[in-house]
Amino acid sequence: MNVWTIATLTLREALRKKVVYIFLFVAILMIILSQAFAFFADPSGMGGQKAGDMGVANASRVELIVIKSMAFGVIVLAGAVMSIFLGTDLIPSDIDRKTIYTLLSKPVRRGAYLAGKQLGLSLTLGVNIGLMGLAFLVLLFLKTFRFPIEILVGVLLIWVQFIMLGSVALFFSVFVSRNINAALTFFIFVVGSLSDFLQEIVNSSARSGNHALAILLRVVKWIIPNFADFNATNPLIHSEQLAQTNFYQYVFAKVIPLGILYSLMLLIVAFVIFDRREL
């Protein structure tokens, strides 16, 4: 009960921040403006002119590809900014306003406090990413006169990705300052998004006989959350790929559980550290 109360309180506090609305507004605007990029990518110049049976490049298909990829990209970018901005501020703002002392002096365990904060952050991100997803869906409806509901799976994927990033921010916020936390969280996000690069370096090191470096990098890859796993919206962008892959199994059986388990793990470690911290 305490967890839910703190979560809803966190959600209300976050939604009171004007800057969140600014992010949200800009993101939704960018999603709407993604149509402009689609206009630039109209293949009437490069494609389109083929003889006989070859058919023509499907301009509307290309336009949809660009709109979808642009919109997913904007949601990822806005989600990353929001989760870093909100996540790094969760505990420091309570300490600044000294509300943390009031909360923890009540029969609220530190674990429940942290879990509530994490849940509140997740809900805040959910509301914002959900609204962006909704704008995306409406835009697609206006373009195609159908609701491609599968797009929401991509939005869900992005949400879980940023729950995980939020948990990284929350984890750091229990023992480092706000600014350092923001820098560290951003760093982790970038490195976690470069897991393909890390894997290539691991392969390269192993091939060149540098096994120590290969092992070290492999451990780093296991420790740092793999955000690149969530960059999996390509089958939603090219809908023909959807029927030919086990996309939903990949999302629901593998990646989302990964995000939830990783977030839980970080929450526990954060709790263990926070529990010993003198406030």
Next chain:
Amino acid sequence: MQLPDRRMWLVLAAALWLATIGLQTWIDPDRHYYAPRQQGGGAMPQVYKESAALFGGILLGFREVAAGLLWVRADEYFHSGKYDELVPIFYIVTWLDPHQIDVYSTGAWHLAYNLGDQRLIPEGVKFLDKGIKDNPNIYDLYFQQAYMHYHKLHDYQTAEKYAQEAVKHPGTDGEPAPYYIHNTIAHSMRANGQIDAMFDQWNRNIAFSWKQLEPLLRTKGGPAVGAALDAAEKEYGSLPLSQQILKYVALPSVVTAANKDPNIPKAMEGMLVQVRNLNVNILRREFFRKGAGQPGYKFDFTASPPHWVPSGDNQRHQINTHFDFHVVKVAPRKLKVIGRLEGADFQDKLEHHRLYTRLDVWFRDKNFARRFALHADDFTWQKANLTTFKKQVSFPTEDTKPGQDSTEFSFILDFSKDPDEMDHKPTDLFPMKADAFDLTVSMDPVGQSEFHQDVYGWKGEGLTDDKHLVVDERGVRTISKTVTLPRWEVL
């Protein structure tokens, strides 16, 4: 908190961590299916792989957007004549987003057709191969390969192979491969000399199309169409399917249904094209070309329409082309080819049927195939060292005057300028590095007009030559001669 409590939490965290490692290990092999990462890039050098992975990671969710914008850039390069910059862009775009089917098809098409450098044709083929590796489950790029092999490379066997593969897969819209891809199989078989197989294929195509159309008719047309079709099947069921179909589509209830639902005439149109193709080919087999080149038959140019008729003399009446040509150097890098080919000439026989004979011309380095094979993956080397140029010429030309000998031909091969006037430097297009060059002029009966083919038969059975008849691997009787020119005779 007591120590044991904290340990318990840490043990739980460690267990969760191990679970994430397990999940990650399970995810890793699958990632390339869902992230825009290419599957056909196995040959990419490690250093490129690392750079690519780094760059791709930095782009986060914007890889497809970056691909789209780069594609626009490629358009600008194309229209401003920066052709050398185009090829890397094609590869970067498809690396960023390997499922951009249109980029593969249009990019390969540009490489093979539009950039004015025939050495890029194999690059177009390679690019499509990469596209197929990245998108093996849709028909689009298999079909593009079939089309390119048929029309550009005249490699009908490979064209058929790709078309056969194409029809096994749905399109990007999930729909089965359209009728014209099935038709490509039959056309390729004909061009490849597989005449019996071609007839079987047309029948298969028609059966396939009818299988698509019949349920559509019954569903959209309602009980009236169903009943009419059932009755017609009883009446015409013993006829070959291609003939049954003509009866079915003429049924009044079917015509009414077709007028109501636009999907029906669309599906019907493709099927009727196939029926027409089959019937025309049957007509050729049974009437126009029957007996072509066989003893006791001769081609009657005066008949209306002209066709092979029994000669009654048991002699073999083939057209002897008396083909020959020689080459004259008219200026450095400029050759004149002068020759003679006595092909089917309707001009004297039928006033209004003046038909051109098409000759395939191929000028290339001596041992071109070996030189190319040694550097097949090194276009920089190819560009600096390989010379190849193909063109098709027709004769007699429109300038041929009445009464003039229309069996003579001549044409210029001018390597001192860009033949497509695309501002390529001639020395770049034709580096002429080999010690000698081969020039082949050939007349492939399969590549002639249908009227010519009626004279020559399906595989050139009605055609012969004293010196230059070549029966190629298709079993097609081609007239072909190759001369070797030393370098000094060209430059």
